[in-house]
Amino acid sequence: MDHKTEKKALIRKYINGGCTAEETVQIKSLLSTDDLSALFDEVMDEMASSNIDQYNEPDVAQALVKFHERQSAENIEDSETKILALAPKKIKLRRYLSYAAAILVLIGSISILIPRLNKTSQQNALVQHFENPKGKRSRILLPDSSVVYLGAGSTLSFPSKFATNLRAISLRGEAFFEVTKNPKRPFIIHTGNVVTRVLGTSFKVDAFLNQPVSVLVSTGKVRVDREVNKVLHPIAVLLPGQSVVWNEKTGQHELGSTPVSDISGWKNGKLVFRKTKLADIAAILERTYNVVIQIKNPLLAERQIRVNLTTDIPVSKLVKILSVAGNFKYKINQNHVSIF
Template sequence: MTDNKHIQHKIEDRLTRLTNQEPAEQILAAQQIISEIGTINSHAAFAKVQKRIQKRKNTISLLNTFSRIAAILFIPLLLASVWLFYNQQKPVHQQFAIQEITSPPGIRSQVVLPDGSKVWLNAESTIKFQVPFQENSRNIDIVGEAFFDVVKNPDRPFFVQSGNVKVKVLGTRFNYKAFADDENIEVVLEEGKIALNLQSDSKNKETILIPGDRAVIEKESSKTTVRNENINKYIAWHTGKLVFDNSPMSEVARLLERWYGVEVRVQDTEIMNYRFTTTFENESLFQVIELLGLSSPIHIKYVPATVGKNNQAQTKSKVIISKK
């Protein structure tokens, strides 16, 4: 670029001086100028021009490409922006799951619920509840027996239900017993106040319980009996105590089965009328059956469980009770 300008200035200078020379001298000078013009590298000049044109074309092509890409992306980006704006205006629906907790035969367990309430699960018992709890209520479904120590929250009442029997509490301590093979459902209140609701035949009957009340609801008829009595034997299990208070053998056998995870067989019907009053705490099964045998005219035989492949128990241990 600099060389071409230098040559241009040189030619212009010589043409100026040429007009002042004689004809012969003008001819010689003109020939010299023509020869110098011929020395200009026309190929290099053309290459430079072509390079500038190509650079301009590339710039235009690149701009066109970006324009096409922007046009292609504009609609999806617009739709995404609309979707995000719309969803930001909608309330967030929190995900939840159903939690199920089971205490196997012979095992009692304690559970702390999401709200801090405590639950003691008796053997062979199951509770189910939503995690997290609903915004306006706390609901528990139960099969078996559990003792509840509920954290008070008036804005989120606590419900426990089995079948058509539903208990509503705000903050209290109570026992709920609803084994599948029992004829009755029992609710015992230790502290606070609860509302017992019977939902059957399109009727909703509500019974208020006060501390010391024991409600017995017949599953078939929904007939409800409420008595205020010494409730210790009904709730002592959650503290590790097995209490018999003038309990018939039928009740003793059922409690032993759940407490120790064994099968109890009573071979003489007469024994069913025997009654027992005693309290066991942390005693083994062998200690319990020995003491029961010493306190009444009965003979107790223990048959260990049979074990199959992979050390899996095929049958439960058995306690066979017969008359001496």
């Protein structure tokens, strides 16, 4: 085993919390070397690529808590922190060391969890709310030049100025995101208990009240977690064309795949349904066109339909196309559609 491989093995052991006292001392001596950051990145990439479904970005605050407990138990006089696996690509070790040093100086005793990172200048920024009624979609430019295509019946909240260490927003409803890349400032979307985290990519999120949350990735890599008692629990890490649906009621998630063109096309009004229940299609059209759609036959509501639609045409024409694909009859009276 060469010297580089030995170092990487030691780093991997340190990440997993298996170092002896002597090995911990050895790690600390390596922290001042120039090549440790690069080696650390290599180890993280190897661990992430070996099992992407178990990807878990290190949480500095949580790491500090665990290290503090270990420090008290072992009576080790040191201010170094323990870093948790796994880290995303390109995140440098010295970033976490700087966070750790700053927190140790400021708070002395450590009793913090994930939201601690949110307690920055972003708290003092003016929060902006954008709410689209049914029948309306909008394009919103965020303070970091990221673009959000907010769907009908959806609400977006974000600060007038993002924090220096992260970009956090809240969404209820559906939106397509084109996030400006910034490895030093993760972009985080809060949708109920689900937290979606990226560094710079494009993806779509569906998160309507009392409905399962879905995340579909167009470009880049997206991490999806569930937050419970201020602690993140991994759900999935997604690459282009991959998707996940999280059901809060059942506590289950379902991984899937969707053509990238279907995901990115949504922002331009493209609606692609591949074996989708008519009842689910109707719910989307009600929100998109601000109409009421009533399906008379329960069996018809469960019928699965394959059809491509676009929202730049009148609802009357769209329902006509849908009726051909779904083999049903309909009647339109102003903003009320009856399907039978």
